[in-house]
Amino acid sequence: MTEYQNEKVLLQPNRPVGVIGYGAYVPRYRLPSTEVSRIWTGKASMGPVKEKAVAGLDEDVITMSIEAARNALLRAGIPATALRAVWVGSESHPYAVKPTGTLVAEAIGASTHINAGDWEFACKAGTEAFVASMGLVGSGMADYALAIGMDTAQGRPGDALEYTAASGGAAYILGPADQALATIEAAYSYVSDTPDFWRRAGQTYPSHGQRFTGEPAYFKHITEAGTRLMKELGVTAADFQYAIFHQPNTKFPQRVAGMLGFTPEQNKPGLLSPVIGNTYAGAALIGLTATLDIAQPGDRILMVSFGSGAGSDAIAFRVTDAIEERRNKALSTADYIARRTEIDYATYVRYRGKLEM
Amino acid sequence: MEIPRHWRLKKQRYALVGEVCPHCDARLFPPRDVCPECGGEAKQPYTFSGRGEVYSFTIMHDAPTGYDEQAPYTVALVKLVEGPVITAQLTDLGEQPVEIGMPVEMVTRKIRQDGDASGLLVYGYKFRPVMQQ
Amino acid sequence: MREVVITGIGQVPVGEHWEISLRSLAARAIQAARHDAGDPEIQALYVGNLLAPTISHQSNLGTLLSDTVALKGIESWTVEAADASGAAALRMGYLAIASGFVDTAVVVGVEKYTDMVGPRLESAVSQMTDYDWEAVEGLTPTAQAGLLMQRYLHEFPQPRELLGAFPLLMHANAVANPNAMFRKAVKPGAYAGAEPTNPPLNVYDTAPYADGAAAVILTTPDRAQAFPRPLVRISGSSVVIDRLALHDRPWLLGFEAVSHSLERACRTAGILPTDVDFLEISDTFSIFAPLVLEAAGFAPRGRAAQLAAEGIFNQDGRLPLNAMGGSKGRGHPLAATGMYQVVEAVQQLRGEAGASQLPRARRGMTITLGGPASTVVTHILERRDA
Numbered sequence: 009m010t011e012y013q014n015e016k017v018l019l020q021p022n023r024p025v026g027v028i029g030y031g032a033y034v035p036r037y038r039l040p041s042t043e044v045s046r047i048w049t050g051k052a053s054m055g056p057v058k059e060k061a062v063a064g065l066d067e068d069v070i071t072m073s074i075e076a077a078r079n080a081l082l083r084a085g086i087p088a089t090a091l092r093a094v095w096v097g098s099e100s101h102p103y104a105v106k107p108t109g110t111l112v113a114e115a116i117g118a119s120t121h122i123n124a125g126d127w128e129f130a131c132k133a134g135t136e137a138f139v140a141s142m143g144l145v146g147s148g149m150a151d152y153a154l155a156i157g158m159d160t161a162q163g164r165p166g167d168a169l170e171y172t173a174a175s176g177g178a179a180y181i182l183g184p185a186d187q188a189l190a191t192i193e194a195a196y197s198y199v200s201d202t203p204d205f206w207r208r209a210g211q212t213y214p215s216h217g218q219r220f221t222g223e224p225a226y227f228k229h230i231t232e233a234g235t236r237l238m239k240e241l242g243v244t245a246a247d248f249q250y251a252i253f254h255q256p257n258t259k260f261p262q263r264v265a266g267m268l269g270f271t272p273e274q275n276k277p278g279l280l281s282p283v284i285g286n287t288y289a290g291a292a293l294i295g296l297t298a299t300l301d302i303a304q305p306g307d308r309i310l311m312v313s314f315g316s317g318a319g320s321d322a323i324a325f326r327v328t329d330a331i332e333e334r335r336n337k338a339l340s341t342a343d344y345i346a347r348r349t350e351i352d353y354a355t356y357v358r359y360r361g362k363l364e365m
Numbered sequence: 366m367e368i369p370r371h372w373r374l375k376k377q378r379y380a381l382v383g384e385v386c387p388h389c390d391a392r393l394f395p396p397r398d399v400c401p402e403c404g405g406e407a408k409q410p411y412t413f414s415g416r417g418e419v420y421s422f423t424i425m426h427d428a429p430t431g432y433d434e435q436a437p438y439t440v441a442l443v444k445l446v447e448g449p450v451i452t453a454q455l456t457d458l459g460e461q462p463v464e465i466g467m468p469v470e471m472v473t474r475k476i477r478q479d480g481d482a483s484g485l486l487v488y489g490y491k492f493r494p495v496m497q498q
Numbered sequence: 499m500r501e502v503v504i505t506g507i508g509q510v511p512v513g514e515h516w517e518i519s520l521r522s523l524a525a526r527a528i529q530a531a532r533h534d535a536g537d538p539e540i541q542a543l544y545v546g547n548l549l550a551p552t553i554s555h556q557s558n559l560g561t562l563l564s565d566t567v568a569l570k571g572i573e574s575w576t577v578e579a580a581d582a583s584g585a586a587a588l589r590m591g592y593l594a595i596a597s598g599f600v601d602t603a604v605v606v607g608v609e610k611y612t613d614m615v616g617p618r619l620e621s622a623v624s625q626m627t628d629y630d631w632e633a634v635e636g637l638t639p640t641a642q643a644g645l646l647m648q649r650y651l652h653e654f655p656q657p658r659e660l661l662g663a664f665p666l667l668m669h670a671n672a673v674a675n676p677n678a679m680f681r682k683a684v685k686p687g688a689y690a691g692a693e694p695t696n697p698p699l700n701v702y703d704t705a706p707y708a709d710g711a712a713a714v715i716l717t718t719p720d721r722a723q724a725f726p727r728p729l730v731r732i733s734g735s736s737v738v739i740d741r742l743a744l745h746d747r748p749w750l751l752g753f754e755a756v757s758h759s760l761e762r763a764c765r766t767a768g769i770l771p772t773d774v775d776f777l778e779i780s781d782t783f784s785i786f787a788p789l790v791l792e793a794a795g796f797a798p799r800g801r802a803a804q805l806a807a808e809g810i811f812n813q814d815g816r817l818p819l820n821a822m823g824g825s826k827g828r829g830h831p832l833a834a835t836g837m838y839q840v841v842e843a844v845q846q847l848r849g850e851a852g853a854s855q856l857p858r859a860r861r862g863m864t865i866t867l868g869g870p871a872s873t874v875v876t877h878i879l880e881r882r883d884a
Contacts, residue, residue: 036457067475068486103486111488115380423641425640426695427640432636438636440641440645442645442750476636
């Protein structure tokens with residue numbers, strides 16, 4: 009069977025689309041990585057991030073998505089009833105069966121003529137919903153769609169992931185490009201069956217392939233997606249003001265940025281993992297909100313997510329004149345990051361329900 | 366299992382949707398069939414802004430079933446800017462002490478689960494100290 | 499309208515009666531009252547109870563309790579008004595006799611709190627709040643008292659420990675009451691030094707829930723001619739409700755239903771509130787005492803605790819309050835509390851209160867609260883000399 013030749017490699021809908029509104033959410037609590045190491049190694053030493061954000065007792069992906077979506081609606085300036093999709097991507101949906109999307113839709117005041125199924129693709133569940141939203145709007149089936157990446161990720165106690173698995177994420181409303189604060193030039197997704205990290209149904213904590221999560225998974229898929237997107241668009245890293253990558257820790261996004269030709273300055277506004285940890289399905293998307301919070305009209309931004317299992321979505325944006333007037337209509341990513349209460353490991357264990365009673 | 370009960374009230378619980386009385390313009394929360402101010406029929410939906418201030422508060426250690434796992438928590442009477450006073454938990458307090466008169470804003474949070482770990486999750490309004498931009 | 503008198507009274511000591519069942523508790527009080535009355539023929543039994551359907555999985559107490567005390571074919575049902583259920587049952591008995599439809603009735607208030615243990619009890623009691631808008635937020639009656647006290651101290655600033663004047667008085671008064679649960683006086687410093695339980699409340703601010711049953715026999719004076727001891731008449735009776743949820747009250751601290759209920763009962767009795775010699779009020783939570791006294795006009799707003807500290811409400815004061823311990827000293831058997839207040843008032847009026855006997859007791863007033871004055875039941879009782 010010969011390979012099918014796509015007419016176009018890039019994902020570009022017939023009707024140009026863009027970001028109409030965006031919103032972040034990070035919970036209040038922070039667990040320093042020194043706390044994790046104090047408990048598990050006996051020494052309080054810095055881990056792969058300085059500290060991570062932890063959801064409170066009354067928070068979950070549903071509640072956090074509601075707030076991020078409300079922020080996005082404030083910036084979008086459209087009624088919630090205009091949305092035709094409310095799509096939440098996460099690996100910590102509160103229900104295994106019953107979509108997060110329906111509750112979020114109800115809470116924000118969406119109508120009943122929506123699609124609201126949940127998305128899962130590990131850390132790229134949110135950008136997967138984002139790409140689907142591009143299609144829904146770009147095809148003309150809908151004028152507006154809401155795509156959210158949000159997580160309250162868990163690491164097994166004592167596992168390396170416990171230093172970084174964090175809570176947070178972001179919401180995006182996509183619509184016609186002529187109403188956008190950032191238009192979408194193109195997307196490109198690169199997916200393969202790569203078992204770097206997984207969680208079997210019914211298991212509480214995930215398992216991972218240790219060092220296998222690096223080269224064959226994270227770096228391979230991000231570089232493939234990012235390289236191909238830039239090649240098809242006829243651009244290089246120098247043509248972008250900013251770049252955001254999936255950020256499971258501090259070092260990986262810095263390294264992959266360099267591999268794709270980006271400087272540390274380009275990655276800086278979107279690099280949040282040192283202060284909030286790895287927000288999984290929210291990670292690339294919240295790096296993007298932090299970038300949009302400071303970007304100027306005309307800036308070009310590249311975002312490349314990564315989800316274990318595995319795949320990457322590379323998306324190129326161009327910021328419009330509308331950004332300045334719209335971005336101050338809701339709390340910024342920095343506002344959430346600044347809201348901070350440090351907790352210890354015992355409090356963290358209680359909040360995240362890790363005590364078997 | 367109290368499914369229909371919570372489902373009936375989801376708009377009120379998730380988004381503070383109350384009523385405005387068409388006769389006397391009173392803002393009512395929760396919605397009622399009869400306006401307590403003027404006695405007329407009140408059935409027009411009105412979504413509250415979620416802004417208000419703490420009117421009184423207490424810290425609960427001896428919590429009822431379903432809430433005992435969250436204890437201690439703070440319950441307050443919140444006076445909404447539009448007039449009505451409602452009962453709600455305060456959340457996201459951090460180290461901030463609670464004071465009567467403190468400005469607060471509504472957030473939608475998990476209130477409890479209905480029964481055990483297989484039961485429905487009940488979401489509703491709580492209030493947190495206003496987050497400034 | 500006929501005159502209504504109380505002949506027999508009966509009560510079980512308040513406590514955690516693990517070995518005594520709901521029906522047996524009620525039976526003991528009912529039988530004691532019947533014997534005290536000279537075993538008259540009974541046409542009706544009115545039951546005041548709040549928690550039996552939830553805690554004991556038992557409803558239709560009217561039928562059950564009548565059956566338990568071998569009252570066959572009579573009129574009987576349960577009256578419910580939160581923890582004023584027993585007092586509201588008395589109102590029912592009063593109406594039945596006064597109307598002429600019933601000649602002799604038993605009224606019993608009974609609560610079996612200890613048929614269940616754990617946080618489910620707090621949930622059961624929270625049913626008396628507005629479930630959809632108060633209880634679902636995790637509010638309990640204790641939390642309501644906390645909200646009231648917090649606001650009271652904000653609107654009427656005074657030293658926190660001053661509010662201890664009421665619990666301290668209650669415990670002192672309970673020492674001589676053989677039916678009270680707590681019979682040890684409490685040292686003054688204990689209140690100020692007490693750890694908060696549910697801030698701002700401490701352990702002395704909450705009357706503990708318990709089991710109890712108390713009953714009276716109601717009849718007309720002509721049927722009580724042979725009654726050997728002083729008769730007590732019910733000269734005033736009223737039930738008034740307020741907005742159920744605290745957050746719906748126009749003024750949180752108003753306890754308006756108290757003023758209205760008091761006013762109506764006094765009007766029926768043809769008296770002024772100051773014409774009573776002693777008061778029995780529901781101090782379910784310590785903050786209720788100042789709120790009730792101030793709403794009733796017995797103290798200026800914000801000043802009741804100060805007056806209590808000055809001794810105004812002591813047994814030898816101007817207006818003795820809860821002379822046999824109130825809810826804090828007696829314990830709070832919920833629905834039964836109102837009937838304990840009446841039984842104790844009758845003991846005072848008859849001169850049978852033993853070491854707790856007030857020197858001047860010709861007319862008394864009971865003010866029973868359902869929840870935080872969501873329902874208020876007021877009765878005026880006076881000695882009926884021939």
